[in-house]
Amino acid sequence: MKKILIGLVVLFAGIQFVPVERTNPPVTQAIDAPPAVQAILDRSCADCHSNQTRWPWYSRVAPASWLVAKDVREGREKLNFSEFGDYPERRQRHKVSEVLEEVEHGEMPLKPYLLIHRDAKVSEPEIETLRAWVAVAGEAPRGEEEGESHES
Template sequence: MKIFRIIATVLLIAFVLIQFLPKQINKSQTTSKADFMSVNNVPVNIKSKLQTSCYDCHSNNTNYPWYSKVQPVAMFLQNHIIDGKKELNFSEWDSLSVRRKKSKLKAIVNQIKDGEMPMSSYTIIHRDAIFSKAEKDEIVQWMTKTKDSL
């Protein structure tokens, strides 16, 4: 019983101490002129769904939930955001070449079709980020049309 108390105390102290680790915030005060939504004529319903389902990890402006202030959750979220922005950052869309934009749009279409995006780890908590069949079809059709028009 004594060993259990020691382990619990060490874990509690470690949990308290990691709360003091700095948290990076991915929050921009302005919308970039290079943003995907600014550059493209995105229909309102698609714009809304992309902002809800994609922009938290794939833009410079994340809407953080309350639990993002607690470590180690904050580190986990920050790693997802960093990885997401490395793959695609909607806030810097217009800085991409036409070839790269087409490639990204094709990848978006394939990942939505295959159910890879939004990630299941995100949709577990963000139920409103899940695409219905109709939403998937509409977004895929619009993204394909946009890609073909570049």
């Protein structure tokens, strides 16, 4: 029993040396959204979808750090509000529409993140705010745009 415990402690200490990337690269072209929308994105999404991640203390402790870094890496890859203006317009509109879809379906923010960041939940009135924004800045409703593709 004691040997197992010592083994675990050594293992825990050892994995702390695995390098984890916790970078906040420069903001190149931040998204240009109305302030009410911006506030929602900043609060609920920016930790994984921007270059301005607020890295929490547990992002410095393995193995939690691996999970946090993975979410941030994959989140930025799919959608990065700090580089949003660099996307072609078509992609921007597609992503804006996806934002609403993900939030409406309760897919975003990710569930484990919500457990720790309860205030990140997007409320019903906030979803209305997103809807109004997406109606203007999102994709045209299906069928109205010729030859539309749904690349992500």
